[in-house]
Structure formats: structure tokens, C-alpha cells
Amino acid sequence: MEFDSDANEVIFVGLVIEFDEGISMILVGDLGQLPLVNDRPAYDSNRRAKLLWEEFKTMITLDKVFRQDGENIQQQRFHQLLTNLRDANPKIDDWKLLMMRTPITLDVARNNYFDNVVHFFSTNENVHNHNKRMLYSLNHPVAHSLAIRARSVNTIEDCSNDELDLELLINKNSRVMLTSNLWIQVGLVNGVLGYIQKIVYKPGSAPPEPLTYVLVEFDSYSGMPFEDHHPNIIPITPIQRGGTLQLPLRLAWALTIHKSQGLTLSKATIDIGSRERIGLTFVIVSHVKSLEGLRIMPPFTYDHYEKMKNGKQLSKRKAEENRLKFLEDNLM
Template sequence: MRDGESTQSDWELLMTRVPENLTESERKTFLNAINIIPTWEEVDRINLEKLRSLNQPIAKIRAVHTGDPEASKADSETAKGLESELLLARNTRVMLTANLWIGAGLVNGAIGTITDILYKEKAEHTSLPTVILVSFDKYDGPTLTNIEGIPVVPIAPIRRMWEGKSGICSRLQISLSFAWAITVHKSQGLTLTKAVIDLGRKEFAAGLSFVAIFRVRSLDDILFRHFTFNRLQNIKSCIRLKERIAED
């Protein structure tokens, strides 16, 4: 797949992991799985749709910036994993975007569910909460217990700094992002327990399909949105792939 050499039998094997070929009980195991999607438009649509479906008050959390006036416009990659603005609510599925405590499992890519968003009693002209309480799926360290008796971890705002056009910039923000859907690009480097994967209509970047599928350890950990054999065949015609092969 990485080199565009997939065969008909490869495609048939992958098609054993589309919804219609799985049992109902197996499909249910993917209800909380991350959707890996090629385009930001579809990722945003899924995340906002899921957020609305919670029927919970939504907190708009704006980061605090210093330095370059343009700092607020920097994307999350420039700000080292921190978003300029977050929309979060109770029961939101979230992903940690920083390595806070590697030994206990609080690593970039750790997934959990928000149980509470806590603010200071007297606001200080900022929409930043004091902490967000998250119940992580996999975590081995000490926890607090929220009012409902759920073991949770407090995630407080952190600061990241980078070099801007007119000096050092900083962003203070909660290191969380949506974990219902992410782009293939954002998924790079993650190892997921399960994933719902949409390969999209075409391979618009070299290795796109390979990167998406390689986020899990086993084929049984994937649920594919249906795609044609022609989609796999077209990988070889990707201009970026041809450029990479030429470089190799």
C-alpha cells in the first residue's frame, strides 16, 4: 500500500473490515473509536455534530497569548499542540496533546472523556478554566474522584512558546482536542486501540492510506468506511508518491 502495489486480494482482505461484514457486537466495540479522516472539513463536521448531540452547555475556551499580535492566529502545530480556541462540554471525548506524565500514561494521544469543567469563583478576564477533569481510558497514576464518584485527572492550562515574526510568542491553553475525529496528518505517531478509517476519494499525499492504517496494531482493530479497489490502484498515480520514489 505504501508503494501503490496493492492487489485485488489485498482489497478483499481489507473489505472484511467494513460494517456490513462485521457482527453487531463487533460494530459496537467501535462506538468510541476515533475516526481518521483525510480532510479537515469532514473532521470538523463530525466533531461538531457529536458535540451538539451531547445536549450539554458548551464552553468556548480561548487561549491567552503574549508576544506577537499575530500569535492568536498560529495553528496548533506552531503552538506545539495547543489550539487557539476550544469548544468543550461534559462528556466530550478528548485527546491529550502533550506529554504530561509519560510513566502514568498521560501522553500525547491519550484519550478520555470530560466529566467536569471548573472555573475560579471570580473570573480574571479570561475564559480559561482552572482545570478540566478527564476520565482517561488508560491511566496508571493517582486520581481524584468527582462528585459522581468517577476517577478523574485534573488537566490544567499549560504554556507553549515559539519564535514569531517579531519575537517570542506564547500560548496558554488546555492541552486537549476532540477525539471523535482527527485528520490522517494529525494521527501520525499515534498508536490507537481501535480506529474507524475513511481513506477518502483519492491519495492526495504520499503514504496517506498507509499512515492511517498503521495507527493500530491489528487489522481487527479497524473498521473501514467502504472504498473501491480503484481507490487502492490510484495510490500509484499520486504525484507525491512518484516524487518520493524518485528521491529514494
């Protein structure tokens, strides 16, 4: 079987459970990916999630690589590096290979290749600081969009979901990410990137009144053009989620490594931070198509890299993977 996996070893697992009514539930995922922030994997939970998880008795491994396709020597070496990363099996040669992708070791032309790419950090604070610095470097007026209740434009409601931010600062040429699935068929999906081209208010209104819409030029959009001469530019209006109204956008010069999950990146600059968590480096490196599309800034020591094998959850994850492998080997 084939699936979009992240390395060349056993990565994605499919678990199947069939209910009495003949309805099946299929879970597809990778235990090597990061769990939700401040959460634990289902197999290590004390809640009902673990009981449901243990009801799954059918396991199928999906191991064909699509994201890092290609069978040349460089890609094969990258596949092996990813496998070692996923298994928290640090190798000095892998670390040396990664350190060849730092600003110090790349020449000027290769460093310029990474201008304006998304920069991934391990913390929200670093993401906020980088986005704010880039925002004001554009030297355009900044619009301040506050989340509001759908029925009252004067009441700010706390936004606790991932789709809508409490506050959004944007200006012309801001790099943004769509945070909601608006029109899947034409590429307007959660995670697609674009640039703000125009900010529009109602006639006669101005800040701090709510925005009417913004025009965004998306990297990938295949629907009908809003403007014939700019086929990728379309209007994005505020949407309502849980009684809250806000633009489904987020500044995206920088994102957290957690937010990289689900993205396929041609190139990215990454900062893995001062604390190596199991899965952190693997997640972001594995979402880049090739080693040539990776820049690491700043460099990190091998001692820092080696700490991945000391993750508290590593032994639990490997024990669960062994259990799932046993299920697959004994599949009738």
C-alpha cells in the same frame, strides 16, 4: 535489531552521522509515512535539510514487527497487506479483504464493537464536522475556551502551533486528546485520549471568563490519583506556549489521518476520502493492531484504491530507499 515497525518488510531506517566533536546524530523513521502537511521530505527538499540528509552515510534497517504482533495466519495476511500498501503495490485480494471491514459486511455485533471509537478522516473539514456533531449530541452545555495571552486575559492571540487551538469547544463527556507532553513518565503524553468529566471556573465566575481547569478521565494514566475512587481522573489546566495560554486539549471523536502517526490503535473507523495520496491509507491501516480492529466507512472502489501507485512522490521515495539500501549493503 528491533524497532516498533508497521509491517513485515523493511520499514524503519536508522541513519547515523558523527560530528567532529564525537557527537552522533541518529534519525529513525519510515519514508513510507506521510510528510508534514504542505511540506516535502528532507531527501526531496531544496533547502539545507537535503544537504544535511545527504551527509548521513550509515544506514541500518529495523524490521521486527511489534504493533501487529502474532504469527497466526490472519496476522501474516495482514502483514502482507500492509507491505503492499506501503510499497504502493495495490492488489485486488487486499482490496477485497479491506472491503470485508465495512459496515455493510460486518454484522450488528461487530459494528457495535466500533461504537465510540476514534473516526479518522483525510481532511480537517470532515474532522471538524464529525466532532461538532458528536459534541452537540451529548445535550450538555458547551464551554467555549478561547486562547489568550498569558499576561492579559482580554487579548486573543493567534495560535499557530500544534499544541494549542485558537478556540476549544468542550462539554461533559467530550472525547478529547491531550496535545502536549505534560508528564511522560505517567502517560500524560501528546496523543493520549480521554473524556471530560468536569469543567471548573473560578468561584464566582462563569462563561465567557477563562476556565480554571477541567477534569479528564484518561484511557491510560499511571500516576498518583487525584481522586481515590477515580484513579484515572486528573485536572488539566491551561498551559503557556509562545505567550499563548490555552488548555492543551482537542476534541477527538475524530482526527485527521496525519494525526494518527505515532498512535497505536486497538480499533478505529477510517474514511480515506475522495483522493488517494501515497502513504495515506498505509498510515492509518498500519496503526491498527489487527484487521479485526479496523472498520472502513464508507467503502471505496478498487479504482480508487489503485490510484496509490500513481503518486507523484512514489518514484522519488523508491529511488531514495534504493540509495539507502545501497548504503546499508556496503556498510563496513
